[in-house]
Amino acid sequence: MITTTGLTKVYRSGDREVTALDGVDLHVREGEVYGVLGQSGAGKSTLIRCLNLLERPTSGTVTVAGQDLTALAGDQKRANAALRAARSHIGMVFQHFNLLSSRTVQDNVELPLEILKLDRCERARKALELLDLVGLADKAKAYPAQLSGGQKQRVGIARALAGDPKVLLSDEATSALDPETTRSILQLLRDLNRRLGLTIVLITHEMDVVKTICDSAALMKNGHVVEQGTVAELLATPGSELARELFPVGGEPSGADRTVVDITFHGAAATRPVISELARTYNIDISILGAAMDTVGGKQIGRMRIELPGRFEENVVPIGFLREQGLQVDVADAADDEPDNEPAVPAPAAAPLKEGAK
Ligand SMILES: Nc1ncnc2c1ncn2[C@@H]1O[C@H](COP(=O)(O)OP(=O)(O)OP(=O)(O)O)[C@@H](O)[C@H]1O
Numbered sequence: 012m013i014t015t016t017g018l019t020k021v022y023r024s025g026d027r028e029v030t031a032l033d034g035v036d037l038h039v040r041e042g043e044v045y046g047v048l049g050q051s052g053a054g055k056s057t058l059i060r061c062l063n064l065l066e067r068p069t070s071g072t073v074t075v076a077g078q079d080l081t082a083l084a085g086d087q088k089r090a091n092a093a094l095r096a097a098r099s100h101i102g103m104v105f106q107h108f109n110l111l112s113s114r115t116v117q118d119n120v121e122l123p124l125e126i127l128k129l130d131r132c133e134r135a136r137k138a139l140e141l142l143d144l145v146g147l148a149d150k151a152k153a154y155p156a157q158l159s160g161g162q163k164q165r166v167g168i169a170r171a172l173a174g175d176p177k178v179l180l181s182d183e184a185t186s187a188l189d190p191e192t193t194r195s196i197l198q199l200l201r202d203l204n205r206r207l208g209l210t211i212v213l214i215t216h217e218m219d220v221v222k223t224i225c226d227s228a229a230l231m232k233n234g235h236v237v238e239q240g241t242v243a244e245l246l247a248t249p250g251s252e253l254a255r256e257l258f259p260v261g262g263e264p265s266g267a268d269r270t271v272v273d274i275t276f277h278g279a280a281a282t283r284p285v286i287s288e289l290a291r292t293y294n295i296d297i298s299i300l301g302a303a304m305d306t307v308g309g310k311q312i313g314r315m316r317i318e319l320p321g322r323f324e325e326n327v328v329p330i331g332f333l334r335e336q337g338l339q340v341d342v343a344d345a346a347d348d349e350p351d352n353e354p355a356v357p358a359p360a361a362a363p364l365k366e367g368a369k
Pocket residue numbers: 022023024029030031049050051052053054055056057058
C-alpha cells in the first residue's frame with residue numbers, strides 16, 4: 012500500500028545541512044497498522060510528512076496505493092492538482108489535534124469537505140456520519156474548548172477521515188493523552204482499521220502502542236530504518252532491538268564465568284517443561300534471571316533469561332538442545348567475552364550457533 016525507495020530528505024539552512032532521512036526503504040502492506048519508532052531526531056516526523064509529500068523529499072520515491080506521489084509533485088498546476096487529489100485519500104492525525112477553536116466540532120470536520128467542494132447538505136450529512144463513527148454524535152455543536160483531550164483527538168480523527176482515505180497517518184496521536192484515553196483512542200484506530208480496511212502508519216515512542224495495535228513496526232536511527240517487519244518477525248529475529256524493547260526481560264549474570272541465554276517461547280512451546288528437561292538431560296544447575304509472559308500482536312509470547320554455569324564454549328551442546336526444541340535462543344555476551352574473541356566451535360546438527368549474540 013505504501014512503498015518508499017531510497018527516500019532522502021536533506022534540510023538546508025544557510026551553509027548547514029541536516030540529513031533527516033538517508034535512503035529509507037519502507038514497505039507498508041494494505042490494511043495493516045504500522046508503527047514507526049525511534050528516538051527524538053531519528054527522522055520519524057520527516058518520514059511521515061514525506062509520505063503525503065507535506066515535506067518534499069530531496070530524492071527517492073513515495074508510492075501510495077499504486078500511485079507515485081513524487082512523480083505528481085511537479086511545479087506545474089496540473090501536477091499540483093493531481094497531488095492534492097491523491098492527498099485527499101491520505102488522512103493525517105496530529106499530536107496536538109490542530110482544531111480551529113472558532114469553529115464548532117461539526118465545522119472542523121466539514122473543513123476538508125469544503126476544500127473538496129461538497130455542497131452544504133452533503134457536508135453536514137458526511138460530518139455527522141463521521142462524528143457518529145468516532146462516538147461524538149452529541150458534540151457536533153460544541154466548540155473544541157469544551158472537549159476533553161480524547162474527544163478533541165476523536166474530532167481530529169473524524170476530520171482525517173473526511174476524504175474517505177485509504178491511508179491514515181498519525182504523528183504521536185496519543186502522546187498528549189492520559190493512559191486510559193490513550194487506550195480508547197488506540198481502540199478506535201484499531202476499530203477503524205478493521206471496519207474500513209484503513210491502512211494506518213503511526214509514529215510513537217511508546218512500546219505499549221506497538222503491542223496494542225501494530226501489525227508491523229520499524230525502528231529508525233539517524234535517518235535510517237534499521238529494523239522493520241511484522242511484530243512476529245521481529246520477535247523471531249535474533250538480536251532484534253525492537254523485540255528486546257517490546258518484550259524486555261532483565262536480570263544480571265551472577266558472575267563472569269557464566270553464559271546468559273534469552274529464550275523466547277512462541278505458541279505451544281510456551282507450555283513445555285524445556286528448562287527442567289535441559290537441567291535433567293545435561294545435569295546442570297540453571298538459574299532463572301528473569302521471565303515474562305505477554306500478549307504481543309495478539310499472540311501469547313513468553314520470554315525467559317537463564318544463566319548456565321561456565322562460558323559459552325562449555326554450553327554449546329545445551330544451547331543446541333534448546334534450539335532443537337524449536338525455541339528462539341539469543342546468547343548474551345558475557346562481560347568478559349567479547350564476540351570477536353569467541354572461539355570457533357562446531358555447530359550441533361540442527362541448530363546454528365550463537366546467531367543471536369549481540
Ligand atoms: N524544518 C527543518 N529544518 C531543519 N532541520 C529539520 C527540520 N525538521 C527536522 N529537522 C531535523 O531533522 C532531523 C529529524 O527530525 P524529525 O523531526 O524528523 O525527527 P523525529 O524522529 O520525528 O523527532 P521527534 O521524536 O523529536 O519529533 C533532526 O535532526 C531535526 O533537527
